[in-house]
Amino acid sequence: MWALLIRDLRLATRSGGGFGLALAFFLIVCTLVPFGVGPEGGQLSRIAPGILWVGALLSCLLSLDRIFALDFEDGSLDLLATAPLPLEGAVAVKALAHWLVTGLPLALSAPVFALLLHLPGPAYPWLVASLVLGTPALSMLGAFGAAVTVGLRRGGLLMSLLVLPLYVPTLIFGAEAVRRGAAGADPVTPLVFLAAVTLSTLALTPFAAAAALRVNLR
Amino acid sequence: MSIWEYANPVKFMRTSGAVLPWVVAAAALATVGGLVWGFLTPEDYKQGSTVKIVFLHVPAALMAINIWLMMLVASLIWLVRRHHVSALAAKAAAPVGAVMTLIALITGAIWGQPMWGTWWEWDPRLTSFLILFLFYLGYMALWEAVENPDSAADLTGVLCLVGSVFAILSRYAVNFWNQGLHQGASLSVAPGERMSAIYRYPLYLSMLGFFLLFLALLLIRTRTEIRRRRLAALLARENRA
Amino acid sequence: MTELGKYAGTVLAAYGASLVLLAGIVVQTVLANSRARRALQEHERRG
Numbered sequence: 001m002w003a004l005l006i007r008d009l010r011l012a013t014r015s016g017g018g019f020g021l022a023l024a025f026f027l028i029v030c031t032l033v034p035f036g037v038g039p040e041g042g043q044l045s046r047i048a049p050g051i052l053w054v055g056a057l058l059s060c061l062l063s064l065d066r067i068f069a070l071d072f073e074d075g076s077l078d079l080l081a082t083a084p085l086p087l088e089g090a091v092a093v094k095a096l097a098h099w100l101v102t103g104l105p106l107a108l109s110a111p112v113f114a115l116l117l118h119l120p121g122p123a124y125p126w127l128v129a130s131l132v133l134g135t136p137a138l139s140m141l142g143a144f145g146a147a148v149t150v151g152l153r154r155g156g157l158l159m160s161l162l163v164l165p166l167y168v169p170t171l172i173f174g175a176e177a178v179r180r181g182a183a184g185a186d187p188v189t190p191l192v193f194l195a196a197v198t199l200s201t202l203a204l205t206p207f208a209a210a211a212a213l214r215v216n217l218r
Numbered sequence: 219m220s221i222w223e224y225a226n227p228v229k230f231m232r233t234s235g236a237v238l239p240w241v242v243a244a245a246a247l248a249t250v251g252g253l254v255w256g257f258l259t260p261e262d263y264k265q266g267s268t269v270k271i272v273f274l275h276v277p278a279a280l281m282a283i284n285i286w287l288m289m290l291v292a293s294l295i296w297l298v299r300r301h302h303v304s305a306l307a308a309k310a311a312a313p314v315g316a317v318m319t320l321i322a323l324i325t326g327a328i329w330g331q332p333m334w335g336t337w338w339e340w341d342p343r344l345t346s347f348l349i350l351f352l353f354y355l356g357y358m359a360l361w362e363a364v365e366n367p368d369s370a371a372d373l374t375g376v377l378c379l380v381g382s383v384f385a386i387l388s389r390y391a392v393n394f395w396n397q398g399l400h401q402g403a404s405l406s407v408a409p410g411e412r413m414s415a416i417y418r419y420p421l422y423l424s425m426l427g428f429f430l431l432f433l434a435l436l437l438i439r440t441r442t443e444i445r446r447r448r449l450a451a452l453l454a455r456e457n458r459a
Numbered sequence: 460m461t462e463l464g465k466y467a468g469t470v471l472a473a474y475g476a477s478l479v480l481l482a483g484i485v486v487q488t489v490l491a492n493s494r495a496r497r498a499l500q501e502h503e504r505r506g
Contacts, residue, residue, distance in 0.1 A: 144380065148360065148373050158356075158363050162377065165352040166384045169391040176395060193394065197387065208380050215372040257474070267466045271473045278477070317484045321477045328473040332466055435484065438492050445495040449502055 008097035022059040029055035048117035049178035064142035087210040095143040103135030126181030134174040137198040147212040225301035245430035252424025277428035278321035285315035293375035305371035310439030316354035
């Protein structure tokens, strides 16, 4: 398990692994939005929580198809399926690796991007907290989507269509927590719901993803 | 004699072929009857003639949810007992469900315009239906994309399970996110808040009509899928020989 | 004919759009079915 995690992390951070790509994409989204809605600070700070969450979600989506595609092509996924480690565990580890290279950096760097969008001061800790709590679910659901579409040509577009509706609850609770933080209200309730969504996703999705992988490896 | 006998495609084709004309006739009768009766109801004192839209809107919304439930059950039967007819029925139901969702959304928008003064409002019920529509689209796209029919049935079955959980989760999340304009249940059992009988009976009839219409379409579409599958199997056998 | 009052456009648009959609799915279903049946019969006749 450790070996698999370290291997995945090394592959992702090596050149061409797309490690910084998600962050760069996030930066571009945060740069483009003011061009779209105008530079006025008040308006930006009102929509900043939503933009930050949608941006994080899209950046996360960008690298999902790499979770299984490369391993599927070179055959190491077949090895994983026959290894003593249950496939469910392998799926969870690969989702964890994806989170460590995209979700976590996104969450930690989000305050910098939030500056660009004039996010109100009290919301910063809640932004980081909600992203740290929410992005694991994004990676795990993404692993499910990647597992379903792994053998397909043009799977990337289809995967977005399958995965994005699954992101709705996470997005709602995450953005709501930040919005309440920005308004000075109590953001604990949406955060608790967000954590519940993430935990149940982490507990149940590996089974669905592993089932889909087994079908695709038949 | 058990229900599982109909999992045999030949048996299914024979039985469905025999009942199909009756189902089609009943569906046409009930749908047309319900809609015409609904169209002729008097105006509501508050909503004017727009109340007539309820005879399209409510049955379509009802079927949109129930068709997804039927797909969930059919997918479970396929995943557990591997009956091909069940998987094909789930596939056949999806486009009908998508159309029902679309009807509910469009009639809702047209109705909302004069009543709420807006075509679209990010109201929990409306938003949930939009999300349901996205799930239907993803489900159908996945069926189209996977070439091996058994893999397609498996993958869409798993997607239907996961999608059901998240559709319900989204429903509650959306509720939390925004309190809406939409009224509560129109056919509540609690006395006092039920709609009056002149609207209720045509509504029941058009609900029955939409259900029978779905049943008729489902049978025809499942038969189409079985025939396509059989043709593909025959062609494959020829190619091997 | 029943009186629709000032919301005539609304009601007719709702009925029209729904009937078009329903007709669409019905026609598509029937066409696809007859196409599949004909293809299968064709194939079986050729043997």
